[in-house]
Amino acid sequence: MPPSPRPSPLQEAQRTAGVTITAGRAHGFFTDTTLCIGCKACEVACKQWNQLPADGFDWTGLSYDNTRALSATTWRHVRFVEQFEAERFEGGSGNAGEIPAEQWAAPGQRWLFLSDVCKHCVSAPCLEACPTGAIIRTEFDSVYVQQDVCNGCGYCQAACPFAVIAVDKDGDGKAHKCTLCYDRLKDGLEPACAKACPTDSIRFGPVDELLARAGTRVDELRVRGVPAYLYGSADAREEGCDTSELNGLNAFFLLIDRPEAYNLPRAPKRPSRNTAPGLLTAAVAGLALTAAMLLAFRGRSSA
Amino acid sequence: MNDQTAPPVKTAPWEWYYVPAYFWLGGIAGGSWVAAALEELAGRNDRGVVRAGRYVAVAGALGGTVLLILDLGRPERFLHMLRIVRARSPMSLGSWTLTAFGGVAGAAAALQWAEDVAGSRSPAARISRGWPGRALHLLGLPLALFVASYTGALLAATSTPTWARRAGTLPPLFLASGLSTGMAAVSLALRATGGAPSAERRLARAQAAALAAELVFAALDHGAARRLPSAAREPTAFGTVRKLTLLAGMVVPLLLAVDQGFGRKRREGKPGLRHELDERPVRSRNGLLAAGLALAGGLALRLLVTHEGKRSAHTPEDTWAFAAGRVHDGREIGQPASSREVPR
Ligand code: SF4
Numbered sequence: 112m113p114p115s116p117r118p119s120p121l122q123e124a125q126r127t128a129g130v131t132i133t134a135g136r137a138h139g140f141f142t143d144t145t146l147c148i149g150c151k152a153c154e155v156a157c158k159q160w161n162q163l164p165a166d167g168f169d170w171t172g173l174s175y176d177n178t179r180a181l182s183a184t185t186w187r188h189v190r191f192v193e194q195f196e197a198e199r200f201e202g203g204s205g206n207a208g209e210i211p212a213e214q215w216a217a218p219g220q221r222w223l224f225l226s227d228v229c230k231h232c233v234s235a236p237c238l239e240a241c242p243t244g245a246i247i248r249t250e251f252d253s254v255y256v257q258q259d260v261c262n263g264c265g266y267c268q269a270a271c272p273f274a275v276i277a278v279d280k281d282g283d284g285k286a287h288k289c290t291l292c293y294d295r296l297k298d299g300l301e302p303a304c305a306k307a308c309p310t311d312s313i314r315f316g317p318v319d320e321l322l323a324r325a326g327t328r329v330d331e332l333r334v335r336g337v338p339a340y341l342y343g344s345a346d347a348r349e350e351g352c353d354t355s356e357l358n359g360l361n362a363f364f365l366l367i368d369r370p371e372a373y374n375l376p377r378a379p380k381r382p383s384r385n386t387a388p389g390l391l392t393a394a395v396a397g398l399a400l401t402a403a404m405l406l407a408f409r410g411r412s413s414a
Numbered sequence: 415m416n417d418q419t420a421p422p423v424k425t426a427p428w429e430w431y432y433v434p435a436y437f438w439l440g441g442i443a444g445g446s447w448v449a450a451a452l453e454e455l456a457g458r459n460d461r462g463v464v465r466a467g468r469y470v471a472v473a474g475a476l477g478g479t480v481l482l483i484l485d486l487g488r489p490e491r492f493l494h495m496l497r498i499v500r501a502r503s504p505m506s507l508g509s510w511t512l513t514a515f516g517g518v519a520g521a522a523a524a525l526q527w528a529e530d531v532a533g534s535r536s537p538a539a540r541i542s543r544g545w546p547g548r549a550l551h552l553l554g555l556p557l558a559l560f561v562a563s564y565t566g567a568l569l570a571a572t573s574t575p576t577w578a579r580r581a582g583t584l585p586p587l588f589l590a591s592g593l594s595t596g597m598a599a600v601s602l603a604l605r606a607t608g609g610a611p612s613a614e615r616r617l618a619r620a621q622a623a624a625l626a627a628e629l630v631f632a633a634l635d636h637g638a639a640r641r642l643p644s645a646a647r648e649p650t651a652f653g654t655v656r657k658l659t660l661l662a663g664m665v666v667p668l669l670l671a672v673d674q675g676f677g678r679k680r681r682e683g684k685p686g687l688r689h690e691l692d693e694r695p696v697r698s699r700n701g702l703l704a705a706g707l708a709l710a711g712g713l714a715l716r717l718l719v720t721h722e723g724k725r726s727a728h729t730p731e732d733t734w735a736f737a738a739g740r741v742h743d744g745r746e747i748g749q750p751a752s753s754r755e756v757p758r
C-alpha cells in the first residue's frame with residue numbers, strides 16, 4: 112500500500128484561531144471585554160503553559176477577584192470591575208456612584224471583566240528603560256524578556272505605564288511578564304490564553320487583522336446601543352484615550368466604560384520622554400553651579 | 415476604584431536602604447570630586463582639600479556601586495549593565511558613567527595614595543600634583559556632575575506620576591544636594607586630618623552656594639509635586655519630616671555655612687572684634703554642625719522623594735491626573751462614559 116499522503120504542514124493556529132503565524136508580522140491580542148464571562152480560564156491556561164507558581168490562596172475579602180493584579184507570576188489577570196450599590200462594599204468606597212444606575216446593563220448592578228495582559232506596546236517603555244538589553248522585540252513584534260540577560264534591576268517595573276512587568280523578588284530575582292507565548296508562536300501555536308478562552312473574548316492574530324475585526328465589533332455593539340470603543344489602537348481617540356505616545360498597543364481592548372474603571376490610564380505617557388529634558392536641566396544646572404563653586408573656591412581666603 | 419483594586423502603576427522594587435542610599439552616596443562622590451577639582455583648578459590648590467576630595471569620591475563611588483549591586487535581583491549579573499548603551503535609559507547611561515567615574519576617581523585616589531606614601535617631594539607626588547592629576551580632575555568633572563544628577567532623571571523617566579512630573583526639578587535638586595553633601599563630606603574629612611582654616615572656609619562658601627541652590631530647587635520641586643492629588647493626602651507626620659528636612663537639612667546648615675564662609679569678611683570693618691574672631695572656636699564647631707546637618711539632610715531628601723514616589727504610584731488619582739490626556743469629545747475627565755450619548 113502506498114503511504115498515505117502527508118497532510119499539508121498546517122499550523123495548529125490555523126485550525127484553532129484561523130490565523131497564520133508569520134515571522135516579521137506584528138501579532139497581538141484583541142481582548143473584547145463584552146464577551147468575557149470572568150471564568151479565568153486564560154489565567155489558568157497561562158499558569159499551566161508557562162509553569163508559573165500559584166500565588167497563594169488569599170482572599171481579598173472585598174471582591175470576587177482574588178488575583179488582584181498582574182505580577183511576576185501572573186501574566187494574565189481577569190480583573191473584576193464590580194459596580195454594585197455602595198452598601199455592598201462594607202467599608203469600601205465602591206464605584207457604584209460613578210455611573211447612573213439606569214444606564215447599567217442590569218438595573219442596580221453590573222460586572223465588567225477585563226482579561227488584563229502585557230500590552231506589547233509598540234514603543235515599549237520597559238524595553239526603552241532596560242539597561243541590560245534583556246528586553247527585546249521579537250520577530251512577531253512582541254516584547255520579550257530574555258531571562259538569561261535580565262539582572263533584576265527593576266527599572267522596567269517602574270517604567271511600565273500599566274503595572275505589568277514585575278521583578279520576582281521572592282523567586283529568581285528577574286523580571287517577568289507575558290511572552291505572547293513566544294515559544295508557542297515559534298511552533299505555530301496560538302498563545303495558551305487565547306486558545307483556552309471559551310467565548311473568544313481573547314483573540315490572537317496579526318494586529319492589522321485584529322484591528323479590522325475590532326472595528327466591526329465596535330460598530331455592531333454601537334448599533335445595539337452599547338457605548339463600545341477601542342483602547343490601545345494608535346489612532347483611536349475615544350473617551351479621550353490616546354495611546355499614540357506608545358504608538359499603540361499590540362494587545363488592545365474593547366471597553367464600554369471609561370478606561371479608569373478598568374484601571375487603565377487614559378493617555379499613557381512614554382517615560383523616556385523625560386530622559387533628555389531631565390539630563391539637559393541637569394547639565395544646565397551643572398554648568399551654573401560649577402561656575403558658582405568656582406567663585407567660591409577662588410574668592411579671597413584671608414583667614 | 416474599589417478598594418481591592420491594585421494600583422494602576424507599580425512602584426520601583428528598590429529597597430530604601432540600597433537605592434536611595436546610593437543616590438545619596440553618588441551625590442557625595444560627585445560633589446567631593448568637584449571640591450577636589452575646583453580647589454586645584456581655581457588656583458588655591460590646598461593639597462589637603464584635593465586629597466580629601468579624591469578619597470571621599472572614590473569611597474562614595476565604590477560604596478554606591480556596592481549598594482547598587484546588592485539591590486539587583488541577580489547581583490552576580492551586574493556586568494550585564496555594560497552589555498549595551500541605551501541613550502534613552504538613564505539607568506544605562508548612569509551605569510556607564512558611574513563605571514567611568516569610578517575608574518577616574520580610583521586612578522586619582524591611587525595617585526594620591528602613592529603621594530601620601532612616598533612623601534610630597536617624591537616623583538609620585540609630582541605625578542599626583544602635576545598634569546596627570548590635573549588631567550584626571552578635568553576628565554572627572556563632567557562625570558562627577560553626571561553621577562550626582564542623573565539619578566533625578568532616572569526617577570523622572572518612569573511611570574511614577576510624581577517623579578515623571580518633576581523631570582525639570584529633580585535632576586538639579588539632586589545635583590545641588592550632591593554638591594552640598596560632597597562639600598560637607600570633604601570638610602569633615604579635612605577636619606579629621608587637620609586642614610587649614612582657610613580651606614575650610616572655602617569649602618563652607620561652596621557649601622553655602624550649593625545649599626542656597628538646593629533650597630531654590632527644593633521649592634520649585636515641591637511646587638511641581640503639589641499639583642498631584644497624592645500631595646494633598648500627605649500624612650501629617652510625613653509633612654513634618656519634610657519641613658524638618660528643609661529646615662534642619664538645608665536652611666540651618668546654609669546659615670551656619672554662610673557664617674563660617676563669609677562671617678569674618680562681613681565683620682572685617684570692626685577691628686575691635688578681629689582678635690577674637692581669629693580664634694573662631696565657635697565658628698569651627700558651626701562648620702562641623704553645618705556639614706553634619708547637610709549630610710543628613712541630603713539622605714533625608716532622597717528618602718522623602720523615594721517615599722513620595724511610592725505614595726504617588728499607590729494613589730490611582732495621581733495616574734489619572736498624570737495620564738489624563740486631552741479630552742476629545744468635550745467631556746470632563748472623570749465623567750462617566752456611559753452618560754455620553756451613544757453614537758448612532
Ligand atoms: S505593557 Fe508594560 S510590560 Fe508590556 S510591553 Fe508595555 S511597558 Fe512593557
Ligand code: SF4
Nearest residue numbers: 241261262264265267
Ligand atoms: S529588571 Fe531585567 S528586564 Fe527589567 S530593566 Fe532590569 S535588566 Fe531589564
